Every structure is written in C-alpha cells, then in structure tokens.
Amino acid sequence: RQGLACEAGWAVTDLLVLSDTVAQLDPFATFALVESVANETDLPLEFHGHNDFGLATANALAAARAGATHLSVTVLGLGERAGNAALEEVTLGLARLSNLATGIDTAALPALFAEVSEASNRPIPPGKAVAGAMAFTHESGIHVDGVLKDPATYEPFPPELIGAERRIEMGKHSGTAAIAHKLLHHGVRAGHRRVELLRQRIQSRAVATGGPLTDGELCRLLAETAR
Numbered sequence: 001r002q003g004l005a006c007e008a009g010w011a012v013t014d015l016l017v018l019s020d021t022v023a024q025l026d027p028f029a030t031f032a033l034v035e036s037v038a039n040e041t042d043l044p045l046e047f048h049g050h051n052d053f054g055l056a057t058a059n060a061l062a063a064a065r066a067g068a069t070h071l072s073v074t075v076l077g078l079g080e081r082a083g084n085a086a087l088e089e090v091t092l093g094l095a096r097l098s099n100l101a102t103g104i105d106t107a108a109l110p111a112l113f114a115e116v117s118e119a120s121n122r123p124i125p126p127g128k129a130v131a132g133a134m135a136f137t138h139e140s141g142i143h144v145d146g147v148l149k150d151p152a153t154y155e156p157f158p159p160e161l162i163g164a165e166r167r168i169e170m171g172k173h174s175g176t177a178a179i180a181h182k183l184l185h186h187g188v189r190a191g192h193r194r195v196e197l198l199r200q201r202i203q204s205r206a207v208a209t210g211g212p213l214t215d216g217e218l219c220r221l222l223a224e225t226a227r
Contacts, residue, residue: 015070016043020059023052023082027062038067046070049085051077056085057129061093064100075116076124076131088113088130088162096157107163130162137167139212141175144168148181171212172203186215188222197225 018034025033030047038045047063049056049072060071077086088109094100113131117124126134136159138144146153151166159166168178168185176195179202183190190198201221205213213221 014044015046016041017046017048017072018063018068019048021048021050023050023055025049025059026053026055027058030059031062031066034063034066034068044069046072048072050079051082051084054082056083057089057093060085060090061097064094064098075112076120076122076128078116078120078122086129086131092130092157092162106161110163135159136164137169139169139171139178140173141178144178144181145175148177169212170202170206170218172206174199174202174206182218183222186219194225198222201225 016037018037020030030049034045034047045063045068047060047068047070049059049063051057056077060073064071071090072084073087073090074084075087077083077089087104088106091102091104091106091109094102095106109131113124116122124131124133126132129135136155138147138154143154147155147166151158155166168182170179170182176192176199179195179199180190183195198221201224202213202218205217205221
C-alpha cells in the first residue's frame with residue numbers, strides 16, 4: 001500500500017500499470033491477477049494487454065471487472081505485432097456487457113476509424129468487430145427475418161449507436177423475407193411466386209460469382225422475372 005511504499009523508500013506513483021506485453025494471460029488469469037493486486041493497493045490500476053492470441057479485448061474487460069480503473073487501448077486495435085485492445089471493442093463491451101459508461105461519444109467513432117485507417121495506411125477488415133463494414137450486414141434468411149422483426153434478435157447493439165447503418169445483402173443464403181424487404185426498399189411490391197423465383201435466381205447468381213449481388217444485379221434479375 002502507499003504507506004508501506006513510502007516507508008520502504010519507494011517512489012509513490014499515481015497509477016500502477018499491469019502490462020501483459022507478450023500476451024501470456026487469458027481472461028481468467030487476467031481477472032485473478034488484477035483482483036489480487038487490487039486487494040493489496042489503494043492505487044488506481046491500469047491494464048495493458050496485447051492481442052497475439054486475439055484476447056486483448058477480453059482481457060481488458062476481465063481487468064475492468066476485477067477492479068482496474070484504467071485500460072490501455074488503441075483505435076482499431078493498432079499496435080506492436082498483433083496490436084492491442086481496440087478502443088471501440090472495449091468501449092462497447094463495457095457499455096453493453098458490464099453497464100459501465102466511458103464517456104466516449106460512440107456516434108463519432110466512424111469518422112475516427114476513417115482518419116486513423118488513412119493515417120496509418122491500414123485498411124479496416126470488413127469483418128472487424130464494431131468497425132468493419134460487415135458488422136451490421138445480414139444475408140442469411142433466418143437472420144434477416146429475425147432482425148426485421150426485432151433487431152435485437154441478431155444484433156448486440158443498434159448500429160445507430162456507433163453511427164453505422166444496417167445492411168441487408170442479397171446472396172446464396174437470402175430468404176424470401178429479405179428479398180421482399182429489399183424490393184420494398186426500392187419501391188417494388190412483388191407477390192410470393194415472383195419473390196420465390198427471384199430467390200432462386202439470386203442464389204444461382206451468388207453461387208456462380210462467389211459473392212453477394214449488387215443493387216444493379218438485383219435490378220436486372222428483377223426485370224428478368226417481370227418478363
């Protein structure tokens with residue numbers, strides 16, 4: 001504790017940092033370490049973790065639960081080797097999983113992502129948690145049907161929370177509910193038979209190209225079904 005540190009002649013600091021620089025901790029070990037140190041000091045604790053095993057965010061959240069008052073993070077998780085805990089992942093994780101506010105304006109995050117990505121010359125992977133373009137993209141029929149009825153069915157938090165938008169993609173897994181929704185988005189109402197025919201053509205096209213359809217391709221298939 002601070003008093004004992006002074007008696008021992010040590011310099012008293014305002015913050016004690018626990019660093020997992022070579023990623024040797026998992027969330028369970030992180031919690032145990034931070035909790036044990038928190039029980040022995042009145043100093044605020046900071047946890048600094050690396051992402052070599054993809055556990056940096058999980059470890060940061062575990063540290064917060066165990067008593068850490070500060071967490072070392074970086075935008076998009078950029079850092080040495082595999083990077084550090086991602087600011088956006090930790091922020092949303094604390095808010096949605098632990099009900100802990102950080103004071104960060106999450107709606108401003110997309111602009112920050114773009115700026116950091118450009119400055120660092122590091123493109124954001126489409127599947128990147130929170131920040132990736134695919135984070136709120138749905139294709140699977142059952143997922144789309146569920147999210148159209150209640151977004152919370154397949155979304156951990158509303159995309160508007162981080163200034164993002166939900167996207168419904170047309171591909172080989174698309175169902176009739178998704179297609180009907182997409183058509184309405186384009187101002188088109190279609191009966192069940194036409195939607196089913198369109199689903200079959202969308203599936204064939206997606207399998208042939210190995211990817212989802214663009215809106216232009218969807219419109220062309222829609223015109224073909226009209227004929």
